[in-house]
Amino acid sequence: xxxxxxxxxxxxxxxxxxxxxxxxxxxxxxxxxxxxxxxxxxxxxxxxxxxxxxxxxxxxxxxxxxxxxxxxxxxxxxxxxxxxxxxxxxxxxxxxxxxxxxxxxxxxxxxxxxxxxxxxxxxxxxxxxxxxxxxxxxxxxxxxxxxxxxxxxxxxxxxxxxxxxxxxxxxxxxxxxxxxxxxxxxxxxxxxxxxxxxxxxxxxxxxxxxxxxxxxxxx
Numbered sequence: 001x002x003x004x005x006x007x008x009x010x011x012x013x014x015x016x017x018x019x020x021x022x023x024x025x026x027x028x029x030x031x032x033x034x035x036x037x038x039x040x041x042x043x044x045x046x047x048x049x050x051x052x053x054x055x056x057x058x059x060x061x062x063x064x065x066x067x068x069x070x071x072x073x074x075x076x077x078x079x080x081x082x083x084x085x086x087x088x089x090x091x092x093x094x095x096x097x098x099x100x101x102x103x104x105x106x107x108x109x110x111x112x113x114x115x116x117x118x119x120x121x122x123x124x125x126x127x128x129x130x131x132x133x134x135x136x137x138x139x140x141x142x143x144x145x146x147x148x149x150x151x152x153x154x155x156x157x158x159x160x161x162x163x164x165x166x167x168x169x170x171x172x173x174x175x176x177x178x179x180x181x182x183x184x185x186x187x188x189x190x191x192x193x194x195x196x197x198x199x200x201x202x203x204x205x206x207x208x209x210x211x212x213x214x215x216x217x218x219x
Contacts, residue, residue: 001188145161146160193211
């Protein structure tokens, strides 16, 4: 229920990247603190809650907050291998940064550029703008599972994983009305293959992403 056709997103890719990313990852100055506040963060049912399943470290990371009605469930977070766990944690943070940009009304989304780069950053911007252009969002629970890490040379790794969005529902961006009549379908099961590179800060940034909807291996 979170998937979308790629045609409109592809034709608007250049505009999407320019519109969405111009304010991301910029310098932090005192006079811009108000710009980084998340609308609704201090108000009742619309308050945002941080995702906390990823392990903490010494890296100065931008905070990611998701609305109370958006729940991402990640499996395979603790593998027993510290390096794999760090990669999976940054994979989790990237996913949350994209969902924050879709579901939270804010002027900036610094985490988006913090965890994505190159083609993955452009595809994330396109995906987010496909929601914005149709004035829609989503609510509910999304499960991420069968996450596997493969190491390559020169600080490069790949992560493959499945997404189950059968428990998410579309939400109108203006009225916040949720359409729970939408039924789950095979397209809600998506298989992802991503390539990550470790930057100078120690962050595993996703550089490329490919996906397959209605993936049988995820059902």
